[in-house]
Amino acid sequence: MVTQERKLVTEIPGPRSAELLARRKAAVPQGVGTVLPVFVERAEGAVLVDVDGNQLIDMGSGIAVVSVGHHAPEVVDRAAAQLDRFTHTCFMVTPYAGYVEVAEALNRLTPGDHEKRSCLFSAGAEAVENAVKIARRHTGRDSVVVFDHAYHGRTNLTMAMTAKNAPYKDGFGPFASDVYRAPMSYPFRDPDGMTGEEAATRALAVIESQVGAERTACVVIEPIQGEGGFVDPAPGFLPALVEWCREHGVVLVADEIQTGFGRTGDMFASDHEGVVPDIVTTAKALAGGLPLAGVTGRAEIMDAVTPGGLGGTYGGNPVACAAALGAIEIIERDDLAARARSIGDVLLPGLRSLQAAHPRIGDVRGRGAMVAIELVEPGTVTPDPVEAGRISAACHAAGVVTLTCGTWGNVVRLLPPLTIDDDLLADALGVLADAIESR
Incomplete structure (x- = not known):
């Protein structure tokens, strides 16, 4: 059973993931991209366990796929x-x-x-x-x-x-x-x-x-x-x-x-x-x-x-x-639509509080458990994909899987499993806040 907690035992990626990444480069064409080069060994609920034993909070759900959680019975x-x-x-x-x-x-x-x-x-x-x-x-x-x-x-x-x-x-x-x-x-x-x-x-x-x-x-x-x-x-x-x-x-x-x-x-x-x-x-x-x-x-x-x-x-x-x-x-x-609304009730106010303090967050938007922040140059609507990438990379290093998107690549999106528990959700939001504030 995978405990529903974030836990890092190595840097991200760890040594075993790094070995597999080298094999991947030799076997798989570069056109198949990778967001976060950790190799998953197990997954349950909203947590991914990589081959080095790190436990990461999955705020991407395999791009909105495992809404019912990983390994749902x-x-x-x-x-x-x-x-x-x-x-x-x-x-x-x-x-x-x-x-x-x-x-x-x-x-x-x-x-x-x-x-x-x-x-x-x-x-x-x-x-x-x-x-x-x-x-x-x-x-x-x-x-x-x-x-x-x-x-x-x-x-x-x-x-x-x-x-x-x-x-x-x-x-x-x-x-x-x-x-x-x-x-x-x-x-x-x-x-x-x-x-x-x-x-x-x-x-x-x-x-x-x-x-x-x-x-x-x-x-x-x-x-x-x-x-x-x-x-x-x-x-x-x-x-x-x-x-x-x-x-x-x-x-x-x-x-x-x-x-x-x-x-x-x-x-x-x-x-x-x-x-x-x-x-x-x-x-x-x-x-x-x-x-x-x-x-x-x-x-x-x-x-x-x-x-x-x-x-x-x-x-x-x-x-x-x-x-x-x-x-x-x-x-x-389990009325996961209602659970999605509850997730949004946590994420949206938290992100809007961050927006008030950080002018690079031009917009906070979404409904339910489909939420995003759009990064811009302060005081403008000029896209800032570099900042979006920096924030996402900082989240990855801390053990939270986030995804970027947008026509200009300047949006950080959150798509947690709808079964994620409140403590794990709060932890992920805290990591994202730290990543935004670490600039």
């Missing part, structure tokens, strides 16, 4: 039981109940009480690609609209949909065509006083002038942007987009891959303003650490694709489906 037990039965048949060849049960759960949990259908894949980018395929088939249109600062994946189409060039797109083109970008509601950087409705009017003017409603198959948006900097649009922005899409027969796709399953204090971030997307994409927290993704949408949209048009050899793997049913059980039973 319900996930492990269900996956182990399925491993004992069979590992694969391919759902498209000989189906199994677990896939159907996960689809039923997604149909029940995603926003809206309309009739839905769900199909399963292996990764978030794959889910986004298939959502676009479905929208194009349903509408008979080609164009896809995304937003500034968006991140949707690393496949060819999703790279085209992603805003940030380096490291995600640089040198990898040409990219898929008919992808257009509109301005996002970004309250910290928008003109003072701009409302969500006004930001939506600005975005829709770009869409109508550069694309045209009659050519637009779908509008794809993260309700709170993830890799783009945890950008939480102003109230009214998302509802205005939904209204425009309904008026013009455009499919509204909510990319809830990072925000879904309680992370923001609601089961889905779209729920915050009562937004009901036509299609929702999910992954990350869905299966408690195993690779699984979903596309859930209105029945008439999902059924527009003819048999054989959707699928994949590993999509909806039976072991991943079993794990997902365990993760969903925990999320609902």
Whole structure:
């Protein structure tokens, strides 16, 4: 059993991790990046144990994946039981109940009480690609609209949909065509006083002038942007987009891959303003650490694709489906959305207190357990990625895993497991405060 405490017995990284890092460099291409070069041997709850025996607080959750905590018994037990039965048949060849049960759960949990259908894949980018395929088939249109600062994946189409060039797109083109970008509601950087409705009017003017409603198959948006900097649009922005899409027969796709399953204090971030997307994409927290993704949408949209048009050899793997049913059980039973709100009630005031004393913290934002600080040059909105990197590195050295993000790399994001206990959360926040103040 891993005690839920931070404990350092060597420097970070320790000698055994350093040895493995040398082997990694000889075996793995440099294009596969590493945030923190410690090699994990065990993990439980919100603590990672590396090969040198250091115990680190995980404030990244494997990028919002292990929301139910590392090594959650319900996930492990269900996956182990399925491993004992069979590992694969391919759902498209000989189906199994677990896939159907996960689809039923997604149909029940995603926003809206309309009739839905769900199909399963292996990764978030794959889910986004298939959502676009479905929208194009349903509408008979080609164009896809995304937003500034968006991140949707690393496949060819999703790279085209992603805003940030380096490291995600640089040198990898040409990219898929008919992808257009509109301005996002970004309250910290928008003109003072701009409302969500006004930001939506600005975005829709770009869409109508550069694309045209009659050519637009779908509008794809993260309700709170993830890799783009945890950008939480102003109230009214998302509802205005939904209204425009309904008026013009455009499919509204909510990319809830990072925000879904309680992370923001609601089961889905779209729920915050009562937004009901036509299609929702999910992954990350869905299966408690195993690779699984979903596309859930209105029945008439999902059924527009003819048999054989959707699928994949590993999509909806039976072991991943079993794990997902365990993760969903925990999320609902323990009301982890409420726990996310409690985490936010600790993190946000603490970070705002730090902001008041440190002018390089330009903005504190987020909802629930999806919280970030944006670093800028004092008195400006000029991004300061060096300071963000310094703070994150100091946290790593002290045994707290943090992640940076943002179009300019100047945002430090916090994504703890939703099961993290209060003492561990307070310790992590204290380490972050020390890192900020150590400049």
